[in-house]
Structures are given as C-alpha cells and as structure tokens.
Amino acid sequence: MERMELPAFPPMPLSSSRSNSCESMDPKTSPIKGKGAGRVTAVGRLRSLTDSTLARHVGFGLLALVSALSSCTSDNGSPFEPPRDYDQIEEYSEDARVLAARLGGTPWIDLQLTAEIDDALRRTRSLRPEFDSIHPFKDFDLYELIAKAKPDVASIWRRGVTHVGDHYLDSLSTTFSLERVDSLGYLPGVFILTFGVSLNMRYVAELYDRSVQLQYAEPNGYGGDGHQIWAFKKLGIWHLVYSEGRGDCPNGCTWRSFFYVELPQSGLGEVVEERVPGGPPPSSPIARWNIPERFSATLFGDVDNLLAHYDHNDWWVRRHAIEASWRFFARESPMYGEDIGKIWQGMRTEILQRRAEVVERIRTKQADPDEDVRRAAARALEHMGGGD
Numbered sequence: 004m005e006r007m008e009l010p011a012f013p014p015m016p017l018s019s020s021r022s023n024s025c026e027s028m029d030p031k032t033s034p035i036k037g038k039g040a041g042r043v044t045a046v047g048r049l050r051s052l053t054d055s056t057l058a059r060h061v062g063f064g065l066l067a068l069v070s071a072l073s074s075c076t077s078d079n080g081s082p083f084e085p086p087r088d089y090d091q092i093e094e095y096s097e098d099a100r101v102l103a104a105r106l107g108g109t110p111w112i113d114l115q116l117t118a119e120i121d122d123a124l125r126r127t128r129s130l131r132p133e134f135d136s137i138h139p140f141k142d143f144d145l146y147e148l149i150a151k152a153k154p155d156v157a158s159i160w161r162r163g164v165t166h167v168g169d170h171y172l173d174s175l176s177t178t179f180s181l182e183r184v185d186s187l188g189y190l191p192g193v194f195i196l197t198f199g200v201s202l203n204m205r206y207v208a209e210l211y212d213r214s215v216q217l218q219y220a221e222p223n224g225y226g227g228d229g230h231q232i233w234a235f236k237k238l239g240i241w242h243l244v245y246s247e248g249r250g251d252c253p254n255g256c257t258w259r260s261f262f263y264v265e266l267p268q269s270g271l272g273e274v275v276e277e278r279v280p281g282g283p284p285p286s287s288p289i290a291r292w293n294i295p296e297r298f299s300a301t302l303f304g305d306v307d308n309l310l311a312h313y314d315h316n317d318w319w320v321r322r323h324a325i326e327a328s329w330r331f332f333a334r335e336s337p338m339y340g341e342d343i344g345k346i347w348q349g350m351r352t353e354i355l356q357r358r359a360e361v362v363e364r365i366r367t368k369q370a371d372p373d374e375d376v377r378r379a380a381a382r383a384l385e386h387m388g389g390g391d
C-alpha cells in the first residue's frame with residue numbers, strides 16, 4: 004500500500020491539567036514544527052509471523068482527526084481528553100483492538116467499534132476450525148512509538164524521565180499516559196516510548212512528530228507477512244475475511260487462502276466464498292470485496308468489456324473496473340504480474356484514444372449507490388485529469 008501524504012496539523016492547544024478552558028500555547032516553550040521538517044526511514048521490527056494477519060486499511064480519516072482535535076474542548080471538557088471509560092479498551096481482545104485501530108481516525112481506538120468487532124470475531128470463529136488460529140498481523144505496536152529526540156530532550160529521556168519540561172511534549176505524554184522511555188543504544192538519540200493504554204499510534208505519532216524537540220516520531224511498526232484478517236461494515240452487515248498464509252512469510256507468504264464471511268446482526272454468519280490454492284476455481288477472477296486489493300486490468304480482455312463492468316451488480320466488480328481504468332493513464336506498463344503485457348498495451352492505446360468517453364463514464368459513477376465505488380471514481384478522475 005502506498006504511503007499517504009498527510010497534511011499538516013494546525014497548532015493545537017494542549018492542557019496537561021485537562022481543564023475545561025482552551026489554553027494558548029506559548030511558542031517560545033512549545034513550538035510546533037511544520038510538516039516540511041525532515042524525517043528518516045522507519046525503524047521497524049520483524050516479528051515471528053506464524054499466527055498473525057494483516058487487516059484491511061479502510062482509510063485513516065485524517066480530516067476527522069483534525070476536526071476533533073481542532074475543537075476547543077471535547078465533550079469531556081478538554082482537548083485530547085480520552086473518551087469516557089476508555090480504560091475499558093483493554094477488556095477487548097487484541098485482535099479486535101488491532102482491527103478497530105485500522106478503521107479509526109483519531110488517537111483513541113473507538114470503544115463501540117472495538118466491541119462490535121470483538122463480537123463479530125467471536126461469532127464467526129466457529130465457522131471453520133482454522134479460524135481460531137488466525138489473528139490480525141499488527142501493522143504497529145498499540146503501546147509503542149519510536150522517536151528521535153534532539154539533544155536536550157534526549158539527555159532527559161536517557162535517564163528514563165518521561166516528562167521533559169516542554170509544554171507540548173509533556174501535554175501529549177500526560178494525555179496519552181506515557182509510562183516508560185527506553186533508549187535504542189545502537190541508534191543514537193532514538194527511543195521507544197511505551198504508553199499505558201492501547202492507542203491508534205498512527206495518529207499519536209503524527210502529534211508527537213509536530214514537536215520541534217523531536218526529529219521524527221512514528222509507530223513502532225512490524226514487517227513481514229503471515230495470516231491475515233480484514234474486517235469492515237457495509238449496510239449494517241459485518242464482512243470479515245480470514246486468510247491463512249504459508250511459505251516464506253517473513254518475505255511474503257507464497258501460499259494464501261481466503262474465506263469470505265458475511266455476518267448479520269444475529270447468528271453465526273456464513274462463509275459466502277472460499278479461495279484455496281488447489282481447491283475449486285473461484286466463480287470470478289475478481290476478488291470478492293476487492294480483498295486482496297489487486298486491480299488486474301487485462302482480465303477484462305478489451306476496453307468495451309471493461310466499461311461494461313462499471314454497471315455490474317456487485318459493487319466490488321464496479322470498483323475493480325474503475326480502479327483498473329485509471330492505471331492505463333498512470334502507467335506505461337502493467338502493475339500486476341497477472342496482467343498480460345501485449346493485451347495491456349493494446350487496451351492502453353485504445354483507452355487513451357477514448358479518454359473523453361472513459362472520463363465521462365467515470366464521472367457518472369460519482370453518483371453510484373456504493374460509497375467505495377464513489378471514492379474509486381473520484382480517485383480515478385484525479386489520476387486521469389478529469390476532476391471538476
């Protein structure tokens with residue numbers, strides 16, 4: 004998945020006392036650097052990958068975060084105040100917390116969402132015996148950040164002191180319950196920050212990264228591959244995909260099965276499709292629910308068939324066709340190994356010649372009844388230069 008370029012956060016008032024009023028930040032003691040400041044390559048960890056999975060990213064909702072944090076006060080009274088009863092987040096399974104963090108858009112993992120996912124996992128585990136051993140592979144640790152500090156802060160953190168006398172950093176550390184700071188001795192000035200509660204570290208890292216006292220801050224990420232779970236809710240129905248990965252998983256699993264589950268509001272749910280290597284061939288070459296997200300273009304055979312699939316009954320087929328279309332504009336060669344080069348070149352030549360027609364067809368899909376299809380149409384128009 005391509006790295007998202009995140010817009011800068013506006014300066015936010017922070018209050019270590021969590022008062023009911025907004026405090027002005029003193030730029031002399033709590034400056035916030037701009038997003039143009041440099042950062043270095045992520046420091047990640049390669050974990051044992053025998054029983055974990057990677058959940059689906061469904062966007063990070065940064066605008067929701069900026070909106071929530073730009074308010075003077077939360078409904079609990081102060082900026083960054085955690086949701087009421089947030090300590091209950093630890094009562095839910097780690098699987099549910101990991102999946103909820105992927106679907107969230109603020110530093111706090113949504114309690115209601117986590118509860119729903121925990122219930123969905125519990126109710127679907129019994130559908131297949133192998134589901135019990137499938138867990139979401141974490142993109143990042145829910146309790147840790149990695150940060151590189153400038154000398155003044157580094158000298159304090161090396162002593163194990165969590166609060167450094169800087170208003171902005173200390174407000175974050177108080178709000179998010181920073182418990183421990185450990186130096187990575189082999190990387191000068193780099194520290195692991197450990198918090199006392201599960202957090203959506205993508206957004207916590209963005210806030211720490213705004214401090215001029217730090218050179219960078221980022222989640223403590225994981226590398227590799229393994230078993231996977233995707234989860235999302237559409238039209239009131241939970242959709243889960245359990246996937247077993249085998250083979251050289253530290254470098255990318257070479258064998259993978261997929262079990263697609265729909266879960267109604269009550270009951271155990273149903274496995275609506277299976278894709279198992281060596282098993283019965285799937286009903287369609289297009290992956291159900293676009294999981295995994297691989298938008299092969301040449302499987303349509305020709306441009307007319309590609310455009311005809313914009314009106315398919317299944318939303319994921321419509322989305323696939325639209326996602327495949329803009330890749331002909333953005334790339335001179337195929338993106339995926341399953342694309343056939345000779346067919347690709349022929350379709351690309353034709354679709355470039357018919358650009359105006361294709362753009363107009365995609366514009367009509369901005370009114371598609373499905374939100375994922377509408378988003379795909381907007382993204383395609385951006386790539387094809389057909390946006391309004």
